[in-house]
Amino acid sequence: MPSNNSSFLDIDDDLEGVDDFDNEPNPFDDATVPDSPSMNEPTMGKGNAVHSAVDNKGESAPLQGQMDPPAYDQVVGEDASGGPNGLRPGLINYYSRYFQLDPTQFRKRLSAVLTFRNDHNSENANNETDLYGAVWITATVVMINFTMSGGLTFIINEVIRGVRGDERFDRASQFKKLLHSIWLFYGYTFGVPFITLQVLKRDEHSERNMNFKGVPQLISVYGYANLIWIPICVILNILDLFKHLRTVQAIQWAIVALGWAQSSYFLNSQMSNNNNETQSGGKLSLSVIVVIALHSLFCLLFRFIIF
Amino acid sequence: MSYGREDATIEPDFIEADAPMVATGVAAANTDGTFQDSGSRGTLDETVLETLKRDVVDINSRLKQVVYPHFPSFFSQCSDGMGAASDNDISANCDLWAPLAFIILYSLFVSHARSLFSSLFVSSWFVLLVMALHLRLTKPHQKVSLISYISISGYCLFPQVLNALLSQLLLPLAFHIGRENHWVVRILSFLQLVIMALCLMWSVAAVSWVTKSKTVIEIYPLALCFFGMAWLSTIL
Numbered sequence: 001m002p003s004n005n006s007s008f009l010d011i012d013d014d015l016e017g018v019d020d021f022d023n024e025p026n027p028f029d030d031a032t033v034p035d036s037p038s039m040n041e042p043t044m045g046k047g048n049a050v051h052s053a054v055d056n057k058g059e060s061a062p063l064q065g066q067m068d069p070p071a072y073d074q075v076v077g078e079d080a081s082g083g084p085n086g087l088r089p090g091l092i093n094y095y096s097r098y099f100q101l102d103p104t105q106f107r108k109r110l111s112a113v114l115t116f117r118n119d120h121n122s123e124n125a126n127n128e129t130d131l132y133g134a135v136w137i138t139a140t141v142v143m144i145n146f147t148m149s150g151g152l153t154f155i156i157n158e159v160i161r162g163v164r165g166d167e168r169f170d171r172a173s174q175f176k177k178l179l180h181s182i183w184l185f186y187g188y189t190f191g192v193p194f195i196t197l198q199v200l201k202r203d204e205h206s207e208r209n210m211n212f213k214g215v216p217q218l219i220s221v222y223g224y225a226n227l228i229w230i231p232i233c234v235i236l237n238i239l240d241l242f243k244h245l246r247t248v249q250a251i252q253w254a255i256v257a258l259g260w261a262q263s264s265y266f267l268n269s270q271m272s273n274n275n276n277e278t279q280s281g282g283k284l285s286l287s288v289i290v291v292i293a294l295h296s297l298f299c300l301l302f303r304f305i306i307f
Numbered sequence: 308m309s310y311g312r313e314d315a316t317i318e319p320d321f322i323e324a325d326a327p328m329v330a331t332g333v334a335a336a337n338t339d340g341t342f343q344d345s346g347s348r349g350t351l352d353e354t355v356l357e358t359l360k361r362d363v364v365d366i367n368s369r370l371k372q373v374v375y376p377h378f379p380s381f382f383s384q385c386s387d388g389m390g391a392a393s394d395n396d397i398s399a400n401c402d403l404w405a406p407l408a409f410i411i412l413y414s415l416f417v418s419h420a421r422s423l424f425s426s427l428f429v430s431s432w433f434v435l436l437v438m439a440l441h442l443r444l445t446k447p448h449q450k451v452s453l454i455s456y457i458s459i460s461g462y463c464l465f466p467q468v469l470n471a472l473l474s475q476l477l478l479p480l481a482f483h484i485g486r487e488n489h490w491v492v493r494i495l496s497f498l499q500l501v502i503m504a505l506c507l508m509w510s511v512a513a514v515s516w517v518t519k520s521k522t523v524i525e526i527y528p529l530a531l532c533f534f535g536m537a538w539l540s541t542i543l
Contacts, residue, residue: 140531
């Protein structure tokens, strides 16, 4: 008896009483079930007409009737953004989440690099990693290195002095500069984080290894650290015109050292987010040494190869 | 009896189910139209000249939609509705003919048909690929494929072709005439820079309009890529 009552689909159990009331079909179902065909009919008709225009298959109409409720294009959109964990790393949409950011956020991050602020990083570092900055800040640096010396020579020689020469500037050196900037900057920004992550993982002395879960986050930090090289490359390219002076070379060295100090400070402050005990403890952990050593090497290469 | 009240909440469900149906109807009509368009192409019984002419006219009509209206004139005359229409059109039927033609012309002008041609050709395609990847990555919700983005940015290369033509072929002729005069050199060099700036603005305006890029985040990388190409054609 109770089993009979619990099942909804049983119409009649030949017993009179209150039970019959329970077995009465749901008024909700009554309201919807007879309605639905009549309401679906016009849409089905439309779908049928449309699809017979495209392809004359009889199955398309019932298929359409089954598929229309989820509004299939929305599902595709959610697939790309909402469930990034379901996407494999080989797909473009998997990486597109690293490139979604709005201008105010981006500006805030840029200003955070230049003003040594890293207070609000710890909470949104996990979910808002972006590779946009890493790719395009580095691209800007490379572009400045490539175009600026040639551009300055062009303006000084032809626009101001009014002298036109066939071999205006040595193109070979320009393209050498381009290639060297590309491998140096992109190699450093996208290659070194793999090493750094291993070092951070193996370093037991600091708490900082908890902060970084993946290489993209580290790449993002390294990319934003490149921001300081934009003004530095502009200044160095201007100073490069007076390269023969000894004082100018000294100034160039000083500027590169300034860039080294700023960016290595930024890297370190990013990697040890809020726990100041590593700094206040007085002992330098292994990871700090490795990061700074790699960064110094990068700065020396930058100075010797590109300028 | 409380179920009766739910009727009101159920009804919109069925109405909503109606809406995508209409949308698919429109889309189906659209694809039908484009099928017919592409069906009329590629006939074998016409002369090569006719085919070439049709392709050129095709490219020109596409340029009319996208690139020509955006010559930097400091006032915008295009409405959003029209933008949506032509954007649909472009992402529906993209071609790589125009990018190929433009890149060949560009590298021909810039390299003066010397050994530089091949590297310019390859790097131009690479730049287009980078731009398309950038657009694809920043707009994952738009259902436009990578190839259509390559095609779109290839069309927006047209001002760079003009820039290369002017600053590599026509202005050097003038330089040959007035080589000794300092003022001629100054004016012509300045003109080169102005042409570069105008063509760069033209390209960027066109590509940001057609891909509906509004923020700096989306436009800046495109502008950087175009700047690289414009710079090469000015200075080489």
